[in-house]
Amino acid sequence: MRELAYYEAKFEALRELLEVDERVHLIGGTFLSLSPRKAVFQEIAKRYPDRVISPPISELGFCGLATGAAMAGLRPIVDLSTGSFIFEAWPQVVNEAANAFYMSGGQTRAPVVFHLFHGIRGGGAAQHSHSPQAMLWNCPGLEIVLPSSPRDVKGLLKTAVRSDNPTIFVDHVQLLEIRGPVPEKDEVIPFGVADVKRLGSDVTVKVVDPRTLVPLDFAMILASVEKTQRAIIVDETHQSCGVAAEIAARIAEEGFDRLKVPLRRVATLDVPVPYSPPLEEFISPSESRITDAIRATLR
Amino acid sequence: MLPNLPRASLLDFCRRMLLIRHFEEALVDLYNKGHFRGHYHLYIGQEATGVAALSCLRADDYLFSTHRNHGHLLARGAEPKRLLAEILGRADGYNKGKGGTFHTAVASLGFLHTSGVVAGIIPLAIGTAYASKALKNGRVTACLFGDGALEEGAAPEAFNLASLWKLPVLFLCENNGKYGAGQAVGAAQSSSMAAHPLTDLPQAYKIPSQQVDGVDAGAVHQVILDAIKKIRQGEGPQFIETQTVRWPGSETNWPTVPVPTDVALAWDVNSVPEKVREWYRSSDPLLIFVRELVEAEQVTREEIAALERKAKEVIAEAVSFALASPYPKPEEALKDLSA
Ligand SMILES: Cc1ncc(C[n+]2csc(CCOP(=O)(O)OP(=O)(O)O)c2C)c(N)n1
Ligand SMILES: [Mg+2]
DSSP states (O other): OOEEEHHHHHHHHHHHHHHHOTTEEEEOSOTTOSTTHHHHHHHHHHHOTTTEEOOOSOHHHHHHHHHHHHHTTOEEEEEEEEGGGGGGGHIIIIIIIHHHHHHTTSOOOOOOEEEEEESOOSSOTTTSOOOTHHHHHTSTTOEEEOOOSHHHHHHHHHHHHHOSSOEEEEEETTOTTOEEEOOSSOOOOOTTOOEEEEOOOSSSOOEEEOSEEESOOHHHHHHHHHHHSOOEEEEEEESTTSHHHHHHHHHHHHHGGGOSSOOEEEEEOSSOOOSSHHHHHHHSOOHHHHHHHHHHHHO | OOOSOOHHHHHHHHHHHHHHHHHHHHHHHHHHTTSSOSOOOOOTTOHHHHHHHHTTSOTTOEEEEOTTOHHHHHHTTOOHHHHHHHHTTOTTSTTTTSSOTTTOOBGGGTEEEEOOSTTTHHHHHHHHHHHHHHHTOOOOEEEEEEGGGGGSTHHHHHHHHHHHTTOOEEEEEEEEEEOSTTOOTTOOOOTTOSSSSTTHHHHHTTOOEEEEETTOHHHHHHHHHHHHHHHHTTOOOEEEEEEEEOOGGGSSSSOOOSSOOOGGGGTOOTTSOHHHHHHHHHTOHHHHHHHHHHHTTSSOHHHHHHHHHHHHHHHHHHHHHHHHSOOOOGGGGGTTSOO
């Protein structure tokens, strides 16, 4: 299979979506982050000037606009750029888009995609390093997608646009350059299907990537716990009430008797993300913290 | 034009502008050498605005700034070495390395909170103004933000509140989006604000609003002095839009220095690359100020050159200090979570 960089696979998905579906509009210009990848994005911005538009710095306004446009038949993908900026749009995302279908008794669909870059980026400090997916998981009605490979970003983006629900599409800011196999043919990866990113046996570690938080493939997580009798949940949202906390709670509820040792969370420590490199490293779910957790679990 | 001030004050303006310019240029070098990471934003091209405007404030006034805060802090008298240490994430930084370039706060100078969220400070600024009014302490709040902040809904909401409740706040909107030389004041139309001129927006909320050439230290000084006086007299908020031409070094996402500043450029820009020469000739607030000072026979070229040498020395010391400052201990990350 050919290899692509994450940003290339994502770009391909955006281009193909614009090509095949006139209802797709891109609102925003940093789907591939800032320079030098921004230049790549310009190719589609030029080709579809009526459907790729760059808004003013008005997150609340354009997220609401996209939600309304989705209610009226378009399939907008909105770029919030840095994940932290979704807080500016919070009322439209969590109180309007998330509730629309339920509140209308199933009458009104809002098939909008909110795209954002989350995570600790290296020097982003407290206001540019958020991973808002745990807070968003607390808002029933939103689907949440978290790709981790070039293949997944392409296949999941296709599904996000086809989905009839408001979808949060969360890319990690440090994934853009990673490379991996991506099939030539159009591949649609369904939501709610986890992927084993690394198979484990006795001394190796099995890595289960849920790929989507809503819907969550809990069956696969549970099956893995069954096999290894151990669980470490690694995640970049803050530890308290974070993504790892929810998954840990569900393992405890449904798989308690399959655990040989207590489960562990490796998440971002409960402080705002600091700027200075050693401080940022200290609070991150870093390689060293993951290895420590694995050692402790195997003891 | 030169501000209507005694010579000593004019020289002090010049000293502060030089400090900002050489600080920012040194920062680009430190970034390129890998001494810090992430995005950063420079104040080059806006020095006359910050220095002239902030000189009109009282020592106990409040200020709020943005991602483009270095110049504001230096204009207000922050120590270059501690500001630089913060930007390099060091223990001697003003925020112990926790804030960095976007968030340097110096409470003792009135900068309580510096936000990297566009328009994040505008509602906060009307809050300190509200408190000052309630406490009758005569303090004014200066809220310094860019033209882009007007695109956020937070701006008009705050304008409405400030106007309704006659809050003692100066909204200083630094419009650095004016392109090209020789444009008249008022020609800096934003491509993403339907309200044009920008002053139409606060004016809809009945906030007295004016535009001024942000490259012209004298004009800025006069307009801000007058605005602050009215605010202190209890007339409520004022809005000033200063217009500057974007420094060519910050057209890209990461700044580059097209030519290191030397005050001699004030009289001869031929050594400047042609592509950016016009900016240094006609839109550089520092070089314009220097030229005016000499033309008005307030100083000689030699004296100006000596001032610049001094500024460069201060910055060189700040660089050595910041580079020698240790990184904070990792556990420091867990401190300051709550008061
Ligand atoms: C809420 C929010 N949205 C987007 C951004 C990204 N951003 C950083 S600076 C900037 C432009 C701001 O323009 P302006 O206010 O004119 O300030 P300037 O950089 O020109 O001084 C943007 C969009 C942000 N920091 N915050
Ligand atoms: Mg601007």
